[in-house]
Amino acid sequence: MSRFLGYRCSLCGAEYAPDQVEYVCPKHGDSGNLDVVLDYTMIRHGAASPAALAASQDFSIWRYLPLLPVADPGCEGTPLRAVGWTPLYRADRLASTLGLNASRVFVKDDGRNPTASFKDRASAVVVARAREIHAPVIAAASTGNAGAALAGMAAAVAHPAVILAPQTAPPAKIAQLLMFGAKVLLVNGNYDQAFDLTLRASREFGWYCRNTGYNPFTLEGKKTAAFEICEQFTHQMSRGTPVGWLAPDRLFVSVGDGNILSGIHKGLKDLLALGWIDKLPKLMGVQAEGSAACANAWASNTETITPVSAQTLADSISVDLPRDGVRAVRAVRETGGAYVVVSDDDILAAMRDLARGLAVFAEPAGATAYAGLAKAARAGIMGADETVVVVVTGSGLKDVKSAMQAAGEAVKIEPTLEAVKRVAAR
Amino acid sequence: MSRFLGYRCSLCGAEYAPDQVEYVCPKHGDSGNLDVVLDYTMIRHGAASPAALAASQDFSIWRYLPLLPVADPGCEGTPLRAVGWTPLYRADRLASTLGLNASRVFVKDDGRNPTASFKDRASAVVVARAREIHAPVIAAASTGNAGAALAGMAAAVAHPAVILAPQTAPPAKIAQLLMFGAKVLLVNGNYDQAFDLTLRASREFGWYCRNTGYNPFTLEGKKTAAFEICEQFTHQMSRGTPVGWLAPDRLFVSVGDGNILSGIHKGLKDLLALGWIDKLPKLMGVQAEGSAACANAWASNTETITPVSAQTLADSISVDLPRDGVRAVRAVRETGGAYVVVSDDDILAAMRDLARGLAVFAEPAGATAYAGLAKAARAGIMGADETVVVVVTGSGLKDVKSAMQAAGEAVKIEPTLEAVKRVAAR
Numbered sequence: 056m057s058r059f060l061g062y063r064c065s066l067c068g069a070e071y072a073p074d075q076v077e078y079v080c081p082k083h084g085d086s087g088n089l090d091v092v093l094d095y096t097m098i099r100h101g102a103a104s105p106a107a108l109a110a111s112q113d114f115s116i117w118r119y120l121p122l123l124p125v126a127d128p129g130c131e132g133t134p135l136r137a138v139g140w141t142p143l144y145r146a147d148r149l150a151s152t153l154g155l156n157a158s159r160v161f162v163k164d165d166g167r168n169p170t171a172s173f174k175d176r177a178s179a180v181v182v183a184r185a186r187e188i189h190a191p192v193i194a195a196a197s198t199g200n201a202g203a204a205l206a207g208m209a210a211a212v213a214h215p216a217v218i219l220a221p222q223t224a225p226p227a228k229i230a231q232l233l234m235f236g237a238k239v240l241l242v243n244g245n246y247d248q249a250f251d252l253t254l255r256a257s258r259e260f261g262w263y264c265r266n267t268g269y270n271p272f273t274l275e276g277k278k279t280a281a282f283e284i285c286e287q288f289t290h291q292m293s294r295g296t297p298v299g300w301l302a303p304d305r306l307f308v309s310v311g312d313g314n315i316l317s318g319i320h321k322g323l324k325d326l327l328a329l330g331w332i333d334k335l336p337k338l339m340g341v342q343a344e345g346s347a348a349c350a351n352a353w354a355s356n357t358e359t360i361t362p363v364s365a366q367t368l369a370d371s372i373s374v375d376l377p378r379d380g381v382r383a384v385r386a387v388r389e390t391g392g393a394y395v396v397v398s399d400d401d402i403l404a405a406m407r408d409l410a411r412g413l414a415v416f417a418e419p420a421g422a423t424a425y426a427g428l429a430k431a432a433r434a435g436i437m438g439a440d441e442t443v444v445v446v447v448t449g450s451g452l453k454d455v456k457s458a459m460q461a462a463g464e465a466v467k468i469e470p471t472l473e474a475v476k477r478v479a480a481r
Numbered sequence: 482m483s484r485f486l487g488y489r490c491s492l493c494g495a496e497y498a499p500d501q502v503e504y505v506c507p508k509h510g511d512s513g514n515l516d517v518v519l520d521y522t523m524i525r526h527g528a529a530s531p532a533a534l535a536a537s538q539d540f541s542i543w544r545y546l547p548l549l550p551v552a553d554p555g556c557e558g559t560p561l562r563a564v565g566w567t568p569l570y571r572a573d574r575l576a577s578t579l580g581l582n583a584s585r586v587f588v589k590d591d592g593r594n595p596t597a598s599f600k601d602r603a604s605a606v607v608v609a610r611a612r613e614i615h616a617p618v619i620a621a622a623s624t625g626n627a628g629a630a631l632a633g634m635a636a637a638v639a640h641p642a643v644i645l646a647p648q649t650a651p652p653a654k655i656a657q658l659l660m661f662g663a664k665v666l667l668v669n670g671n672y673d674q675a676f677d678l679t680l681r682a683s684r685e686f687g688w689y690c691r692n693t694g695y696n697p698f699t700l701e702g703k704k705t706a707a708f709e710i711c712e713q714f715t716h717q718m719s720r721g722t723p724v725g726w727l728a729p730d731r732l733f734v735s736v737g738d739g740n741i742l743s744g745i746h747k748g749l750k751d752l753l754a755l756g757w758i759d760k761l762p763k764l765m766g767v768q769a770e771g772s773a774a775c776a777n778a779w780a781s782n783t784e785t786i787t788p789v790s791a792q793t794l795a796d797s798i799s800v801d802l803p804r805d806g807v808r809a810v811r812a813v814r815e816t817g818g819a820y821v822v823v824s825d826d827d828i829l830a831a832m833r834d835l836a837r838g839l840a841v842f843a844e845p846a847g848a849t850a851y852a853g854l855a856k857a858a859r860a861g862i863m864g865a866d867e868t869v870v871v872v873v874t875g876s877g878l879k880d881v882k883s884a885m886q887a888a889g890e891a892v893k894i895e896p897t898l899e900a901v902k903r904v905a906a907r
Contacts, residue, residue, distance in 0.1 A: 075651035114540060132571030134840040137593075145558030148639060156776035167563075167593065169840065173876060209838035217905070223894060227653070227881045234889035236837035240904055246895035256901045291558065293659060383500060414560040414595065414637035448545065451660060452597060452878035454654045468650060470670035475682045478666055479643070 057123035058097045062089035062271060065382050073124075078269050085254055088379055089271045090321065091124045095328045098122060105300055105331055106285060114140040116176055116279040122325055124275055128183035129460070134143070134169040135451040136147040138179040139279055140165045143287035143444070149412040149425075153432040160289065162425070162441045163284055164415050166450030166457035168230060169211075170369050172371075172421075173280065173315060173448040174204035180276030181265045182208045182373060190263030196253035198246050198311075198371050199228025200449055203283060205265055206235035217262060219249040225370060225454045248373045251360045267314045267381035277318025278325065285323075285332055294440075304441040304445035307431075309423035309448055310340040310349050311372030313383025319446070335442075337392035341427030343367035343402065346374060349383045350394035358384055368457050371420035371449060393436065402426050403461040406451065416451035416458070424448070430441070484523045485550035488515035488697060491808050499550075503693050514805055515697040516747065517550045521754045524548060524718075530756055531726055533714060542602055542705040548751055550701055554609035560595040560637040563707055564605040567593045569713035569870070575838040579858040587717065588727070588851070589710055590841050592876030595637075597659060598797075598847075599706065599741060599874040600630035607691045607703030608634045616641060616689030622679035622841045624672045624737075624797050625654025626875055632661035643688060645675040651796060651880040671791070675799045677713055694805030695741045703744025704751065710870050711749075711758055716769055718868075728758040730867040731818070733857075735796030735849035736766040736775050736872055739809025744871070746812035760871075763818040766809060769825065769854030771792035772800060775809045776820035784810055794825045794883055797846035797875060819862065820854040821853035828852050829887040833878065842877035842884070850874070 061415040062071045064080035065088045071080075082413045103121035111118045116139035120127060130136060143163050150160035167429060173375045178201065182369030185193050193219040195205045202218035209216035215236040220229065221244060232239045242249040250266060257264035267273050280436065285300040287367075292301055308316045316338060326332045345367035352360050360380035387394055397405075402419050405426035409415045424445045431437055451458045468474035488497045490506035491514045497506075506513030529547035535870040537544045542565035546553060569589050576586035594601040604627065611619050619829075620643040621631045628644035631798060635642035646655065647670060658665045676692060681903035693699050711726040718727055728749065735740045742764060752758045766867035768776045778786050786806035786877040791799045802807060813820055828845050831852035835841045843851075850871045857863055877884050894900035 065718035080812065127901045132569075132573075132587075134568070135588075137570075142558065142560070142563045145564070161558075164560075167595070169593070170842070171597075171876070179711075208839045210837055219901075220891075226885065227878055230881045230884035230888055231842055231878070232612070233891055234832065234842050234884055235838035235840060236833075238904075239891040240901060241891045241893045242896045243893065248896040252898065252901065253895050255898050256905070257904070259898060260905055294566070363637075369671075382787070406660065407662075411636055414633045414661060416596070416633070416657055416660050450658070450878065451596070452653055452876065455656045455881070458656035458660055459652065460875055463657055465655055465659055465665040465667045467669060468665045470668045470674040470678050472678065472681050472685060475645075475666060475678065479686055480662075 059095045060092040060094050063092050063398060074386065076441055078177065078264065083221055083290055085269060087191050088268050088382060089273050091180060091273050091275050093124065099329055108302045108367045111196050114117065116179060119279055122282065123180060125180060128186060130212050131289055135179055135182060135208055139168065140283060141165050143284065143291060144413055144415065145291065146413050148432040152412065153429055154439060155432055156439050158305060159440060161288065162413055162415060162447055163447045164447050165280065165376055165418060166447055168202045168420060170207040171450035171453060172200035172204060173250055174201040176209065177201065177273035177276035178204035178208040178265065178281050181270060181272045182212060182214060184272045185214060185263045190273065191215065194253055194257050194262035195265035196246065196250040198373065200225040200453065201267055202373050203228055203231040206232050207238035209237065210235040212474055219253045221245050221249055225456065227453050227455060230399050245375065267312045273314055274318045277315055278322030280446065281319045281322025281326065285326060288444060296376040298436060299330065303335055303444045305339055305437065306336045307339045307341055307424040307428045307445045309372050309445065310342050311346065311374045311377065311420065312384055313377040313379040316340050316386050317379050319380035335390045338386045339392045339427060339431065340387045340391045340394045341424050342394065342396050343369045343372055343423060344373055344396045344398050347396050348377050349380050350396050352380065352384045353387055353394040369402055369419035370454065371418065372423060374423055394428050396425060397426040401430060405429060406461040410433045415447055417447045418449040418454045419457045421447045421449040426428065451471050482870065485667040486518040486520050489518050491516055492794040502799055504690065511695060514808060517701050519550065519698050519751065525755055531724060542605060545705050545708045545857045549606060551606060551609040552613055552876060554612060556638050558740065560815040561608060561634055563595055564601040565594065566709060567591050569717060570839055570841065571717065572839050575834060577785050578827035578838060579855055580865060581858055582746045585866060587714065587753055587838055588841060588871045588873055589706065590873050591706065592843060592847060592873055594628045596633040597876035597879060598626035598628040598630060598667065598756050602705050603627065603699035604634040604691065605631035607698045608638060608640060610698045611689045617641065618682050618688045619691055620679055620688035622672065622692035623798065625650040626879065627653055627693055631662035632658050632752040635663065636661040638725065645679045647671050651882065653879050653881060658798050664826060666781060668677065669821050671801065672799065676804060693738045699740055700744045700747050703741055704748030706872065707745045707748025707752065711752060714870060726752065726758050727872045728760055729764050729867045730762060731765055731852045731863065733760045733765045733767055733869065733871045735798050736768045737772065737800045737803065737846065739775050739803040739805040740767050741874060743805050743808035744813050757860040761816045764816045765818045765853060766813045766820045767788050767850050768822050769795045769798055769828065769849060770822045772798055773822050774803050775806050778810045778821045781812055795828055795849055796847035796880065797844065819859065821856050823849060823852040823856055828858060830883065831855060832887040835873065841873055842878050842882045843873045845883045847875040849871045
C-alpha cells in the first residue's frame with residue numbers, strides 16, 4: 056500500500072501523511088479539498104504498464120488497482136467488481152452532423168455502469184476505503200446519482216449507508232436509493248443544504264462521509280474514467296499492443312460540482328507522470344447556463360467561485376456552489392481547454408441527437424457534454440481533425456420526465472390496420 | 482454462411498431451406514414457429530471452440546458469431562456491438578437467505594445491456610439479419626422492452642423502425658422508444674392486439690417483422706445468453722482454461738411469450754450438440770400467477786396453450802397468449818425442469834431481495850425468475866448443493882412505479898441536524 060504517500064491540499068499545497076487527515080485540509084474549513092499523492096516511481100517499477108493491462112482479464116475499474124490508493128477490495132463476483140470499463144463508442148454519424156471528421160469523435164457511455172451513472176466509480180472506491188478503515192456507516196449527500204451509486208455499492212457488500220437527497224430529485228433516482236436498502240432522508244431544501252447537513256451529521260454520528268470532492272477518494276474513483284478513455288481510445292485508433300497510450304485532443308465533460316472533471320484531470324496527470332501518455336487533452340467543461348458557477352469563474356480568470364442560484368432541468372449538475380469548483384476551473388485552465396455554457400433547450404436537443412444518432416439514451420446532465428461539443432463545433436472552436444471524447448455520465452432512464460420533454464408524445468391509434476395506414480403514410 | 486442450413490418447424494418438424502420461408506411454417510397460420518438448423522459438423526471443424534473463445538477479445542454476443550445464422554454485421558464501435566456479455570454475479574448472501582449453499586447460486590444481470598433489457602440480444606441479431614436481406618423497415622410489437630431494444634439497435638446503425646406497443650406500457654419504456662427515433666404507435670389495446678396488428682401491417686407495408694417467436698432470429702439472438710451463462714459459470718467454478726464448459730444444474734427464467742426460455746433452451750441444445758457441455762440444465766420457467774398460460778399447459782401435461790386474461794404488474798410478461806408457448810413448455814418438460822407460479826407480492830419481494838442482497842435493481846418481470854427460485858427453495862424442490870443460475874431480464878429503472886411500490890416511501894425531513902437525529906435514532 057506504500058504507493059499511497061498521502062495528501063496535498065488543492066488550495067495551499069500543504070502535505071499530509073495518510074493517517075494525518077481524513078477528508079480536507081484543516082486550514083480552510085470544509086473547502087480544502089485534498090489530492091491523493093501517489094508514488095509514481097514505485098508504480099513505474101511495479102507490475103503495472105500499458106502492456107500488462109493489455110493482457111488483463113479484469114474489465115472493470117479494478118484493472119487499474121496499482122494506480123489507486125486502496126487495497127484490493129475482494130468481493131469478487133459482486134457489482135462492486137463490475138464498475139467501469141464502459142463502452143467507448145465511435146460517433147461517426149454525429150461527427151458528420153457537426154461538420155467534424157468521422158472516426159475522430161467518440162462517446163464514453165457511463166450510463167452503462169451498475170447503477171447507471173458515472174458515480175459508481177467514486178462510490179466503489181469510497182466503499183473499498185470504508186472497508187479498509189472499518190467505517191461502520193457511509194453517508195452521502197446527493198442529487199440522486201451519487202446516492203444511488205453509494206447505496207448500490209454498499210448493498211453489493213452489505214455495508215450500511217445513509218443518503219441525504221433534495222426532495223426535488225427525480226422519482227427514478229429516489230426509487231433506486233430505496234430499493235438498495237439505504238436509509239434515505241429527503242431534505243426539504245436543495246443539494247447544497249443536503250451537502251452541508253451531511254457534513255454535520257457525519258461528524259455528529261461518526262459516519263464515513265462520501266460527499267463529493269470533500270472525500271478525496273471520490274476523485275480517485277472518478278479518475279479511472281481517464282484511464283479507460285486513454286486505453287480504449289488507443290485501441291480504437293491503432294490495433295496493435297501499444298507500449299504507451301494515446302490521449303485524445305479534447306475531452307468534453309459536464310460540470311456540476313466539478314468533481315468528475317477534476318477526477319478525469321487527476322487521472323490524466325497520473326498517466327502523464329507515469330509516461331503512459333505524452334500530452335494532456337484540452338479539457339472542455341460544459342455547464343448548464345442556469346448553473347454555471349465554474350464557467351463564470353473561468354471566464355473571469357479567477358479561482359474564486361461565486362455561488363449562483365441554480366436552475367436547470369439537468370438535476371445532476373444543478374448546484375449553487377460547486378464543491379470541487381477550484382480544481383474544475385484549474386483543470387480547464389491548465390490544459391488549455393475552455394468552458395462552454397449551454398441552455399436547457401441545447402441539452403434536450405443533445406439528448407435527442409445522442410439517442411437517434413448513436414443509440415445512447417442519456418439523462419439531461421449526461422447529454423450536457425455533447426451539447427457542449429455541438430456548440431463548440433458550431434462556433435468553430437475546434438479543428439475538424441481533432442480527436443474528441445465526450446463523456447456521457449448517466450442513463451436517460453434515470454429521468455423519464457425530461458426524456459418525455461425531449462422526445463415528445465407517441466401517436467395513439469386504435470388497433471386497426473386502417474389506423475396504422477393513416478399514420479404510416481405520414 | 483453455409484453453417485445456416487435452414488429451418489425446422491417446431492410444430493410438425495417440416496424443414497425448409499433458408500430462402501424457402503421468411504418467418505413461420507406455412508402449414509399452421511402464424512403460429513408455426515421455426516427453429517434455425519445449423520451445421521454442427523461445420524461449426525465443430527471451424528475455428529470456434531471453448532479454447533478459442535477463452536482468447537477472444539470480443540466481449541459481446543458477437544464472440545459467438547460462428548454459432549449464429551447471420552454474417553458479421555460490421556458496425557464496430559456502435560451499441561450493436563456492445564450487446565451481451567452481461568455480468569454473472571455470485572449471489573452468496575441471497576443463497577444463504579434461501580437455505581441454499583453459498584457459491585452455488587448465480588444471477589445473470591441482463592439489465593446491463595445497452596437498452597437495459599435482455600431483448601437487445603434478439604434485436605441485435607434481427608437487425609443484423611435485416612441488413613443482410615436489405616429490409617427497408619423493421620417493425621415489432623412490444624410491451625416495451627423488445628421495442629426499445631429494436632429502436633435502440635436500429636438507431637445504432639441508422640435503420641428505420643416502427644414499434645407498436647400497448648398504451649399501458651410504463652412511461653420509461655415509451656420514452657425510450659421515442660428517444661431512439663422509432664415511429665411509435667401506442668395501440669388502444671393489449672400486447673396481443675398489438676402483436677396481431679404488427680403481423681398484418683408488416684404484410685401490408687412490406688416491413689421486416691421482428692415479432693417475438695414469429696421471427697426465427699429472435700430465438701437465435703436470445704440463445705446467446707445460454708452461451709454466456711455456460712462460459713461465465715465455467716470461469717466462476719474453475720479458473721483454468723477449459724476444453725469444454727460446465728452447465729449449471731438449474732436455470733430460472735421468467736416466462737411471458739416464452740421466447741427467452743426457448744431461446745436459452747436452443748442455445749443449450751447447440752452447445753450439447755457441439756459437445757461443449759455434457760448435460761442440459763433443468764429449465765425452470767417462472768410465470769406470474771395472473772399470466773400463467775405456459776405453466777397451466779405444463780401442469781396439464783399438454784402442449785396446447787389456452788389463452789388467459791392476463792393481469793400482473795410484471796408488464797413485460799403480461800400476455801394472454803404466449804407466442805412461443807409450445808417451445809417454452811417443451812423446454813421445461815424435455816429438461817426435467819418445472820414451472821413455478823408466483824404472485825405479484827412475491828415479485829415485489831424478489832425486487833427488494835435482489836436489490837438489497839445483491840445490488841441488482843430489476844423490473845418486476847426481471848425479478849420474477851428470482852421469485853421463482855425463492856419459492857422453489859422454500860418448497861424444497863431443490864437440493865441445497867445444486868448449482869443455480871437466475872436470469873434477470875431487465876432494469877428496475879424501466880418501471881419506477883413498481884419500484885416505488887416495492888420500496889416504500891422515503892423519510893422527508895427539514896434541513897436540520899435535529900431532524901436527522903430523530904430519524905437516525907430509529
